[in-house]
Amino acid sequence: MNAWHRFLRNPLGVLSALVLLVVIGAALAAPLLTDARPDAAVLRDAFGAARDGHPLGFDSAGRDIFSRLVHGARNTLGGAVLALAVAVALGIPAGLLAGYAGRWFDAVSSWLVNLVMALPAMIVLLASRAVLGPTVWALMIILGVLAAPSFFRLVRGIVVNVRGELYLDAARVAGLPAWRIITRHVLVVVRAPIIIQLALVAGVALGLQAGLEFIGVGSSGSLPTWGAMLNEGFQYVQRAPRLMLWPGLALGLTSAALVLLASALRDALEDRATGPRQARRRLPADVRPARLDGEPRAALLSVRSLAVSYRLPDGSEREVVHDVDLDVEPGRIVGLVGESGSGKTQTAFSILGILPEGGRVSGGSITVDGTEVVGLGARDWRRLRTSVVAYVPQEPMSNLDPSFTIGSQLIEPIRAAGVSRAAARQRAADLLRAVEIRDPDRVLRSYPHQISGGMAQRVLIAAAMAGDPRLLIADEPTTALDVTVQAEILALLRRLQRERGLGVLLVTHNLGVVADLCDTVAVMRQGRIVETGPVAEVLGAPRHDYTRSLVDAVLDELPLTESR
């Protein structure tokens, strides 16, 4: 579904677009809509009621309100468009250049933009009016200059983000000149935010302009604008409130339509679906019971006929993990291998009760240390996760909060169990020592960016050990690490497992890691386990075709001799 279709499905967006189209249409077609001239005053008609040809009646000077409204729309909207055009013409090219080329132009233009943004818009406009006289167009140009920074900063920010993208490097290597890279690659990225910003700034320009007119510093009296009409109507607000009603309504509707349009465009262009909200209210469907007639269940972790389903935007469900059986005995390491999308991480997440939004266990049974965890309440889950089952994630760096020290991230969960601050700190240092960190006090004081990836993974393993778990779920724990660091982490996992009698479920795609660490291995493909068995058997003599293709895909072994 493309952005256009998404937009059409948003009733508020469509409605506001219609309102704007009507307003713009009326402004453009003003001379066709009414014969009455906006400045033809007939004193006899002052405050006159509506009558044939004059659908909204007359104002204090006997001028046709409808005619002033539609002709006023031309000036009001025209002013906003002028301001917008100036802002766009200044802000977007400068932002592109500053973001893409950087260096001195970026420094100078950013400095100028900060200066402009520090100026109070209303006061600058009032001062300019005093200097330039009552010309609404000149004021709108100045307003455009004042609004240009909002485009500049938006565009520059996005361009700085994409400047480092590999596809821009690829375009450079492909021999494209800079202007071509900007028009072909960079403009596409900033297009959507610019459209949204346009609608927002148009609303602001409209409001500021009407405000100026209302306090009487805009155009000289003859030019009809909505702000001027409000100003005139305000003088007779007691006698004829409808004089304010019509321009107020026009202004309010247009501004509201612009804001709503901007948010509808944002939803459509940035693909923020509004669908799942209805779906969430639906009660979870049943969990299909497990078949328990096969192998006897393992004491530590036992999974039987597990199914995991995800809710689709249309409310239906799609099963991504089917009929998975898995056992981990205490003190054993079980590998779960498969390629991306095979469902291995989904299986691990359902054992931990941390399936992402929209996913749920739709069938089967999982027992951890004898407790059935499918359908477990949040509080029981928490208790289980702090004391029985622990988790080591794939990306060590993204699992540490960059704005807190390692110490506070390790100590906080320990303290939550009612331990004193000093004791918790001591315990955290002990945990770090247990994962072979030589200088625990320094690491406790460090922020995540100050330590290496391997160190971060040690910290996360230490955190996982905090509750003395008996089962460890490790999801690709070494994939993001260098091989030499991987070897150290694997050795650490092996040692912890041996010393503490941990059961480990190791999710990985690397058959070498499986060979190094695991006792048994389960091979997953397209949400099903296709083969299970002792590692030497499965890797040495695979029975299933898929396992064989995996083993065959391993590149020729390095001919290095281990002894020397």
Place this chain on the structure above:
Amino acid sequence: MTTSPLLRLDRVRVNFPGKGWRAAPTEVLKGVDLVVEAGQTHGLVGESGSGKTTIGRAVLGLVPVAAGTIHLDGSPIHALTSRRRRALSRDLQVIFQDPYTSLNPARPVGDTLAEPLYGQGQRPREARQRVAGLLERVGLPAGAMDRLPREFSGGQRQRIAIARALAIGPRLIVCDEPVSALDLTTQRTVLDLLQEIQRDTGVAYLFISHDLAVVRHISHVVSVIRHGEIVESGTAEQVTAEPKHPYTRRLLLSAPVADPQRQRLRRAAYEREFAGERS
């Protein structure tokens, strides 16, 4: 008669500016020598932060060279004007690691592939025909050109990136970890494709990877880089079977093999030789 190699790096140094005002620059490459012969693959192995990617970027002109020289086919390319650099794209192309960010997500695949052709001044009609041919070459249907990158799997995207690199028939492609984001089976097919293309077109690769098994599989010559310096260089067979430098041996021993018995030996050797050392 001595012919000059296709690509030659002599004492190449690259600095990154330090963070903060007047901070000292960090030296990323500390005098790298490297030679890629025409039609061959030179594998470059190193861990994160070793500077292996920076070598590739220096060759491509994406980072400035502080000292030393880079020659392509005997002519210097380390300090070119942007116009001369653009002309160089005819001979020098790139395949990046991440097939997800190396293709512009907002543009159809055909546009991305035609880009280098436009860069060489081809007309849209010819370009489109050439793009269809390229897609076929890397095993994708010609209809793929009207679709967006997100409609393709990782392996397919990497094929698209390969097609882009091949578009103008370059003589050298810098491959920066081209298969490390891919699944094992996909990895194998992409490596096969690269080798096949080399056989057919005689293109040379500077193949950068952290994975010794992959580098050994595809390379004629292998160099090992650590902390911005080449520690060992030789034929693929020699470097991976009888490494001279202890760091190379350590890299080799720490990569686990998919055979439990063999891996037990390897782990024992690793622990015997490198126990207590930290990278």
